[in-house]
Amino acid sequence: MSIRFDENNRIFYLNTVNSEYQIKIDEYGVALHTYYGKPVGNTDMSYLITEMDRGFSGNLYEARDRRGVSPDTLPTEYSTYGAGDFRLSAAGIIADNGSRTYDLRYVSHDIKSGKEALKGLPYVRAEKDKVDTLELKLEDKIIGLEVTLIYNVFEEKDVITRSARFANKSEKTITLTKAASMSIDIQYADLDIIEFHGRHAMERQTERRELGHDIHVISSKRGTSSHHHNPFVILCDHNADEDNGLCYGFMLVYSGNHAEEIEKDQAGSVRVVSGISGDGFAWKLGQDEDFQTPEVILACTENGLNELSYLYHRIIRENVCPAEFRDMKRPVLINNWEGTYFDFDEEKIMGIAKSASEIGCEMLVLDDGWFGVRNDDNSGLGDWFVNIDKLPGGIKKIADYTNSLGMKFGLWFEPEMVNEDSDLYRNHPDWALKDPDRKPVMGRNQLVLDMSRKEVVDYLFDSISKILDSANIEYVKWDFNRSLSNIYSFAADTEKQGEIAHRFMLGTYDLMQRLRERYPKIMIEGCSGGGGRFDAGILFYSPQIWCSDNSDAINRLKIQKGTSYGYPVSSMGAHVSASPNHQNGRVVPIETRAIVAMSGTFGYELDPRKLSEEDKATIKKQIEEFNRFYTLIQKGRYYRLTTDRQEGYYVAWQFVSEDKSEALLNVVATDVQGNPEIPFVRLKGLDAEAEYEIDYVKLSTGTTAEGGTNNSKTGKSFSGSALMHGGYATGPMFGVYPALQIHFKRK
Numbered sequence: 001m002s003i004r005f006d007e008n009n010r011i012f013y014l015n016t017v018n019s020e021y022q023i024k025i026d027e028y029g030v031a032l033h034t035y036y037g038k039p040v041g042n043t044d045m046s047y048l049i050t051e052m053d054r055g056f057s058g059n060l061y062e063a064r065d066r067r068g069v070s071p072d073t074l075p076t077e078y079s080t081y082g083a084g085d086f087r088l089s090a091a092g093i094i095a096d097n098g099s100r101t102y103d104l105r106y107v108s109h110d111i112k113s114g115k116e117a118l119k120g121l122p123y124v125r126a127e128k129d130k131v132d133t134l135e136l137k138l139e140d141k142i143i144g145l146e147v148t149l150i151y152n153v154f155e156e157k158d159v160i161t162r163s164a165r166f167a168n169k170s171e172k173t174i175t176l177t178k179a180a181s182m183s184i185d186i187q188y189a190d191l192d193i194i195e196f197h198g199r200h201a202m203e204r205q206t207e208r209r210e211l212g213h214d215i216h217v218i219s220s221k222r223g224t225s226s227h228h229h230n231p232f233v234i235l236c237d238h239n240a241d242e243d244n245g246l247c248y249g250f251m252l253v254y255s256g257n258h259a260e261e262i263e264k265d266q267a268g269s270v271r272v273v274s275g276i277s278g279d280g281f282a283w284k285l286g287q288d289e290d291f292q293t294p295e296v297i298l299a300c301t302e303n304g305l306n307e308l309s310y311l312y313h314r315i316i317r318e319n320v321c322p323a324e325f326r327d328m329k330r331p332v333l334i335n336n337w338e339g340t341y342f343d344f345d346e347e348k349i350m351g352i353a354k355s356a357s358e359i360g361c362e363m364l365v366l367d368d369g370w371f372g373v374r375n376d377d378n379s380g381l382g383d384w385f386v387n388i389d390k391l392p393g394g395i396k397k398i399a400d401y402t403n404s405l406g407m408k409f410g411l412w413f414e415p416e417m418v419n420e421d422s423d424l425y426r427n428h429p430d431w432a433l434k435d436p437d438r439k440p441v442m443g444r445n446q447l448v449l450d451m452s453r454k455e456v457v458d459y460l461f462d463s464i465s466k467i468l469d470s471a472n473i474e475y476v477k478w479d480f481n482r483s484l485s486n487i488y489s490f491a492a493d494t495e496k497q498g499e500i501a502h503r504f505m506l507g508t509y510d511l512m513q514r515l516r517e518r519y520p521k522i523m524i525e526g527c528s529g530g531g532g533r534f535d536a537g538i539l540f541y542s543p544q545i546w547c548s549d550n551s552d553a554i555n556r557l558k559i560q561k562g563t564s565y566g567y568p569v570s571s572m573g574a575h576v577s578a579s580p581n582h583q584n585g586r587v588v589p590i591e592t593r594a595i596v597a598m599s600g601t602f603g604y605e606l607d608p609r610k611l612s613e614e615d616k617a618t619i620k621k622q623i624e625e626f627n628r629f630y631t632l633i634q635k636g637r638y639y640r641l642t643t644d645r646q647e648g649y650y651v652a653w654q655f656v657s658e659d660k661s662e663a664l665l666n667v668v669a670t671d672v673q674g675n676p677e678i679p680f681v682r683l684k685g686l687d688a689e690a691e692y693e694i695d696y697v698k699l700s701t702g703t704t705a706e707g708g709t710n711n712s713k714t715g716k717s718f719s720g721s722a723l724m725h726g727g728y729a730t731g732p733m734f735g736v737y738p739a740l741q742i743h744f745k746r747k
């Protein structure tokens with residue numbers, strides 16, 4: 001059992017192979033957080049708590065003669081409000097008499113093996129792993145509120161998941177205005193924060209800074225996890241780097257409004273509160289009703305950021321994503337969006353299918369514009385029936401034709417949206433989220449459907465199923481192209497309106513789950529104008545998410561690197577698109593574009609009919625090469641190799657197979673220099689004793705990296721220790737965004 005309770009001292013020990021988490025119930029029944037870090041052999045770490053009167057930090061009534069024991073300074077497992085703790089509260093409660101105070105004390109606990117599914121929510125699956133669960137029941141006796149803190153210990157995977165369940169045990173109504181999944185207090189915390197902010201077409205930019213004595217909030221009230229603030233945050237030592245240093249990760253398994261709040265308090269402790277955002281949130285709990293929060297995945301390591309990322313990659317790939325697609329070879333796809341946008345018909349799409357098959361693509365994805373009356377982005381959303389003016393033979397004709405070419409077929413949907421100019425809206429104007437007395441805020445000229453209504457979800461399930469039943473469709477791209485505003489449901493009572501943003505997410509998850517159950521073999525690729533819903537919640541239903549609408553390889557280096565801190569390469573949709581790039585006009589060689597897109601799920605997004613014969617031949621080869629390295633890339637360990645300073649000039653990253661028998665090094669020069677500094681990296685994760693031989697070198701056109709040091713040649717060999725400690729110099733890189741990819745094979 002990875003969870004142990006020491007009854008005499010009332011301490012819970014949660015042990016993974018490389019971490020230990022401790023909770024102590026103190027003499028007043030408060031659940032204290034006493035440790036999270038490297039295993040300390042179940043030493044009671046409460047000796048680190050200092051009893052000290054800090055002034056203006058009050059005391060529990062029963063501890064009034066111990067002024068050094070204050071809820072305002074103690075490290076707790078789930079923070080309270082109005083009961084003496086002035087730091088961030090984990091919940092917001094309004095009791096029937098209007099009081100906002102809640103004070104939680106230990107009631108009981110249950111330790112059991114296994115893990116229960118979270119009903120209606122995505123979660124980390126136990127799968128074949130040994131997982132133990134602690135349910136810690138806390139209560140505010142005065143208002144009859146029960147809060148159960150749920151901990152799942154994935155012993156071998158070195159992660160712990162946390163969530164909270166609220167239950168109203170009184171006869172009166174309790175309103176939740178905030179219901180975080182977790183809070184934690186890290187004492188003596190002199191830490192940096194790393195977060196992933198962004199914008200449409202520039203998602204998950206990495207930002208690292210020192211935590212000061214303030215409250216730092218990463219949040220979204222867009223109804224989605226958002227392009228702007230990913231629900232994943234890292235706290236780490238100031239000197240932590242890829243290979244060393246204490247790092248904590250907190251990742252919310254949720255796709256809607258969220259908040260990760262971090263406060264460094266007067267004594268230098270850091271509190272992290274993570275969960276659904278309290279903005280606009282109000283949830284009424286009647287007698288015996290409960291509310292389950294989403295989960296947070298926690299990980300902790302002293303071995304630096306790379307190890308932290310590895311823990312998240314492994315748990316997401318193996319325990320969050322649907323099992324059906326984990327080991328499946330995902331098809332190299334061609335998507336017509338950047339190739340045609342809305343300007344296509346049957347003949348054009350079939351022509352694209354034909355030439356894509358000739359260059360080795362394995363799946364054709366027909367993007368936006370095949371349904372309703374949709375010739376631009378102003379109409380048609382919600383009308384999930386084929387536009388036979390454009391596609392007279394229906395989806396079936398195209399799917400059959402694509403299959404006859406030896407390729408799979410996939411189709412785009414944007415289920416949760418509706419245009420005013422659509423039959424659906426004309427028939428059901430009240431199915432859209434909008435304020436009854438205002439003109440709605442528009443986004444891409446579309447409205448958002450009220451997914452909190454069962455009839456809306458049913459309509460979508462039926463109409464999407466009809467299409468999926470009509471042809472051999474093996475993949476669905478699930479898009480979402482605006483933020484939520486005017487969140488008001490025509491079907492809900494006044495006092496329920498504060499529940500709609502979360503109920504919207506529950507409706508979406510329900511639709512995804514129902515479609516997954518009915519079509520377990522259809523792979524969903526998540527998407528929200530690129531990576532606006534790139535989160536572990538969506539990954540529960542879809543093993544990959546379109547990473548960004550920005551397909552420029554050079555911008556992608558930053559987007560994919562930021563994404564890689566928390567999410568595996570196998571989840572990142574990445575395509576080679578035309579050059580000059582449509583988002584920023586940049587010209588990048590096709591080899592460089594492919595090397596970057598290969599560090600994702602890989603595919604093409606262009607019109608293959610317009611390619612030169614030379615590019616066609618190149619692509620054919622690229623697909624063969626990607627397939628050769630598929631397992632290494634998708635399942636190997638991923639290492640970021642370059643520092644921010646180096647990345648002003650070149651970016652490098654690497655994959656190593658689990659058995660260390662092979663490695664793939666990738667280098668892209670982002671700013672070539674005259675009389676250059678030579679790109680240099682120390683490889684990681686190799687077998688120090690082994691000898692590795694280069695058996696494959698890919699250089700982008702015009703690159704002369706083999707010059708000078710002469711290292712990038714097939715047949716050359718190096719010891720693992722030389723590559724890891726001495727390092728590897730590429731030679732001068734010359735040309736337009738030159739790139740280099742090298743495969744090392746253990747001899």
Ligand code: DGJ
Nearest residue numbers: 337367368527529530549
């Ligand atoms: C946004 C997506 O990210 C694109 O790939 C494309 O599918 C468009 N929507 C279509 O409207």
